[in-house]
Amino acid sequence: MNPVISLKDVWLKYNSRREWALRGLNITIHQGEWITIIGGNGSGKSTLIRLMNGLLQPSAGEVTVCGMPVGDPNHLMEIRQKVGMVFQNVENQIVGLTVEEDTRFGLYNIGIAMDEIENRCRDVWEPLEMTDKKNDLPHYLSGGEKQKLAIAGILVMQPEVIIFDESASMLDAKCTEQMHKLMTELHSKNCTIIQVTNDVEEILHCSRLVIIHKGSIRFDGPPLEATRNPSLFKQCGLLPPFSARIRDIVAEYGKRWLDLVSM
Numbered sequence: 113m114n115p116v117i118s119l120k121d122v123w124l125k126y127n128s129r130r131e132w133a134l135r136g137l138n139i140t141i142h143q144g145e146w147i148t149i150i151g152g153n154g155s156g157k158s159t160l161i162r163l164m165n166g167l168l169q170p171s172a173g174e175v176t177v178c179g180m181p182v183g184d185p186n187h188l189m190e191i192r193q194k195v196g197m198v199f200q201n202v203e204n205q206i207v208g209l210t211v212e213e214d215t216r217f218g219l220y221n222i223g224i225a226m227d228e229i230e231n232r233c234r235d236v237w238e239p240l241e242m243t244d245k246k247n248d249l250p251h252y253l254s255g256g257e258k259q260k261l262a263i264a265g266i267l268v269m270q271p272e273v274i275i276f277d278e279s280a281s282m283l284d285a286k287c288t289e290q291m292h293k294l295m296t297e298l299h300s301k302n303c304t305i306i307q308v309t310n311d312v313e314e315i316l317h318c319s320r321l322v323i324i325h326k327g328s329i330r331f332d333g334p335p336l337e338a339t340r341n342p343s344l345f346k347q348c349g350l351l352p353p354f355s356a357r358i359r360d361i362v363a364e365y366g367k368r369w370l371d372l373v374s375m
């Protein structure tokens with residue numbers, strides 16, 4: 113698998129802060145991976161993903177996307193096209209006066225032909241169930257619909273990597289399920305998915321889990337391996353997923369229950 117994003121000994125400190133937000137991070141993300149990043153509040157998740165498409169520059173160390181350093185302004189446009197980001201605060205991502213205009217905006221900017229624009233918009237609106245809304249004013253959409261609009265605007269650009277920054281936080285159960293379906297479909301087409309979430313239940317969908325604590329990577333590996341170590345979650349201010357907690361309770365008390373029942 114080809115590396116798409118690589119961080120080598122990356123440190124980051126915001127100008128207004130004395131503390132380091134990120135401390136010596138090393139991570140390589142390969143094409144087609146589905147990575148979920150979790151961590152407590154203020155652990156550095158958003159800072160990390162903002163480095164991955166050049167929105168932030170490291171204070172020390174190196175970040176590259178497909179071999180291009182994010183600090184090189186000559187590559188920034190190409191990097192932003194390769195790495196699409198759906199933000200948590202979708203209001204800031206809305207630029208068009210209608211849903212249709214908003215979805216097309218990025219494609220106009222890079223000079224895509226009109227019939228191709230039509231095709232790409234149709235292909236993303238349908239699975240997101242947004243086709244009927246294409247003439248609506250974005251500011252009158254519900255929170256979840258705005259989130260879907262932001263996702264549509266990124267998907268039409270056909271990026272190689274999509275970063276979802278707590279993008280399901282406003283969605284109801286049905287829309288969250290649609291979103292997972294969409295992510296699974298994108299992943300099956302070899303799109304690299306990076307998902308940041310505060311919901312530990314989400315980790316069961318990915319193939320690689322990264323846990324951040326106080327600006328350092330505390331775990332990087334298969335999610336099931338992490339759930340076998342409940343103290344890891346505790347040390348990082350998190351709870352393991354519900355299913356893992358039940359499994360551990362059954363393992364601890366199950367024999368005693370069986371002994372009681374069989375008495």
Ligand SMILES: Nc1ncnc2c1ncn2[C@@H]1O[C@H](COP(=O)(O)OP(=O)(O)OP(=O)(O)O)[C@@H](O)[C@H]1O
Binds near residue numbers: 127154159
């Ligand atoms: N623009 C900024 N200026 C100064 N400090 C910042 C800025 N953005 C983040 N920080 C600080 O950097 C640290 C990491 O923040 P970050 O937003 O990356 O954490 P997070 O894991 O995404 O948190 P949350 O889950 O609460 O969104 C925190 O201490 C935060 O206060």
